[in-house]
Amino acid sequence: MINRHKGIIALITVLIAGAVVLVIGIGMTLRSILESDTTLDVELSHQALVTAGSCMEQSLLSLADDPTYTGNETLTIGTLTCTIDTILTSGITRTIHTSSTVNGHTRRLQVIVSDVNPPLQISSWQEVVN
DSSP, rough: HHHHHHHHHHHHHHHHHHHHHHHHHHHHHHHHHHHHHHHHHHHHHHHHHHHHHHHHHHHHHHHOTTTTEEEEEEETTTEEEEHHHHHHEEEEEEEEEEEEEEEEEEEEEEEEEEOOOOOOOOEEEEEEEE
C-alpha cells in the first residue's frame, strides 16, 4: 500500500512539474511573439521616417535648383511613397512639410529654409505630429 501511495505522489509531482513547464513555455512563446510585433512596428516606422527624409532631401534639391519650386507632389522611392506638401512662403523663408506612411505608420517632417538664395539656409529640421 505504501508503494502505491509513492507512485501516486510521483505521478502528481510529474503532472505539476509538466504543467509548470508548459505554462513557462507558453509565456515565453507569447512574449517572443509580442516582441516580434514590436520590432516590426519599429522597423516600419523607421522606414516611413527615412522615406519622408528622402522626400525632404528631394524638395530641398528642387528648391535649390528653382527658388519658385512649390512642392505639392508625391514621389515613389523603391516600393514606398512620400508626399511633399505645398511649400509655404513668407518673404524669403520657406516651410516644407513631407510625410510618408508605411503599413499604417506615418512620419512627418518639417524644414524651415530661412533663405533660398544659394546656398539654402536651413534654420530648422524636425519631426512633427501634424
